[in-house]
Amino acid sequence: MFAFRAFVAGYFATLLFHQGLFSLFFSLGMVPVPAFNLTPSQPLGVPAVISLAFWGGLWGVPVAYWIRQNHGAIYWLKAMLIGAIGPTAVAMLIVFPLKDLPVEMKTVIGGLLLNGAWGLGVALFMRWPSTAKPSALSK
Numbered sequence: 001m002f003a004f005r006a007f008v009a010g011y012f013a014t015l016l017f018h019q020g021l022f023s024l025f026f027s028l029g030m031v032p033v034p035a036f037n038l039t040p041s042q043p044l045g046v047p048a049v050i051s052l053a054f055w056g057g058l059w060g061v062p063v064a065y066w067i068r069q070n071h072g073a074i075y076w077l078k079a080m081l082i083g084a085i086g087p088t089a090v091a092m093l094i095v096f097p098l099k100d101l102p103v104e105m106k107t108v109i110g111g112l113l114l115n116g117a118w119g120l121g122v123a124l125f126m127r128w129p130s131t132a133k134p135s136a137l138s139k
Helices: 002-027 048-067 072-098 105-127 134-138
Strands: none
Touching (some): 048 105
16 A cells, blocks of 8 residues: 555656646746646657656655655655655666767756655655644544
């Protein structure tokens, strides 16, 4: 059940936190393309944003596992750092070269920011709704 919940957390963190920040970057003119890319991805032809969310779900499992025992500020900081560094390193060192995409400093910084936001989203979804007290929900 933990792995499923972590996958769902990573999936929705991609759609809300990663793509939400990407939308903000687009609206500020920091990136040339809008978020929620619906272009079919290879090899299955699913929209790119769904493929990204699937990979976000897979990444959510180890991130949630590594932060599960932490509390307070360490929980959030660790989620942000692992989220920022892990997926960005894999993207820049493996995925980009395989797709013959250039790796530039602005791409690395953007990846760290987007994936750090995603990591915070995973942490939030792993805590939610369990952080709410039942009495608070009934009022």
